[in-house]
Amino acid sequence: MRHTLPIAPQFYVTAPQPCPYLEGRMERKLFTALQGDMATKLNDSLSKQGFRRSQNVLYRPSCAECSACMSARIDVSKFTPSRSQRRVAKRAAHLNRRATSPWATEEQYDLFREYLDGRHATGGMADMDMFEFAAMVEETPIRSRLIEYTTEQDLTAVCLTDILDDGLSMVYSFFDPASEKLSLGTYVILDHIAIARELGLPYVYLGYWVPGSPKMDYKAKYKGLEVYRGGEWTPVKDPSEYRADMHPLSTDPIAEQVARIDLPDGRT
Structure with a gap:
């Protein structure tokens, strides 16, 4: 009988391109394909090491002289809403939540276009078609859900969410930009914290927090926030202590980064 050993994931680096968060800087990503029988375990393992999913790819920032981007998650057990967050939850309490399979609809796309045109008209996703x-x-090889938020008549917000073994990962969310008073972006995060509690999952993964980027300031407003830095998750006590200064030794060489990645079968 012929046996084959599982093939270890191959890691690659993107070419430098302008950073979408900090002006005048260049970004670079370390990435690997997410596919095959080990996709779920690989996603769970690498998410704990600061990676994020985009379709069938896992990636992590690996810029040459900048380490400002840090993967962020909320420790659900340590989260308590602020006064303003409690007001947001109360204002949006009339919305209905529905979790569906990751299947795109025209109604979702119409809301997505309104969101991009109203909030990110010059962003990298501005030209996305249906x-x-x-x-x-x-295109997801793992367990994902589309979580929709609706009024009695209209779709108001949507979040593409991965279900990890230790939490919920908010892959991408969008909402009605005309409903600014409802603070829907905040409400979707608060509701994901509630869902994680309902499921007994300890974390809600928010993507990357970038100190110094106005686009990312909102993530520092959640109690229980942790960031992946120096190979471990650490609580954020004072956001002002984190800086986006550039330094030629702020990022380890790619080979060293890859060598320290723990794979789900126990290998590095």
């Missing part, structure tokens, strides 16, 4: 949107939602 087919590209469907690929973003549907």
Whole structure:
């Protein structure tokens, strides 16, 4: 009988390109394909090491002289809402939540276009058509859900969410930009914290927090926030202590980064 050993994931680095968060800087990503029988375990393992999913790819920032981008998550057991967050939850309490399979609809795409046109008209996703949107939602080799928030008549917010073995990962969310008074971006995060508690999951993964980027300031407002830095998760006590200064030794060489990655079968 012929036996084959599992093939270890191969890691690659993107070419430098302009950073979307900090002006005048260049970003670079370390990434690997997410596919095959080990996809779920690989996603669970690498998410704990600061990686994020985009369709069938896992990636992590690996910029040459900048380490400002840090993977962020909320420790659900340590989260308590602020006064303003309690007001947001109360204002949006009339919304209905529905979890569905990751299947794109025209109604979702219409809301997605309104969101981009109203909030990110010059961003990298501004030109996405329906087919590209469907690929973003549907091309997932792991357990994902589309969580929709609706009024009695309209779809108001959507979040593509991965279900990890230790939490919920908010892959991408969008909402009605005309409903600014409802603070829907905040409400979706608060509701994901509630869902994690309902499921007994300890964390809600928020993506990357970038000190110095106005686009990312909101993530530092959640109690129980942790960031992945120096190979471990640490609580954020004072956001002002984190800086986005550049330094030529702030990022280890790619080979050293890859060598320290723990794979789900116990290998590095």
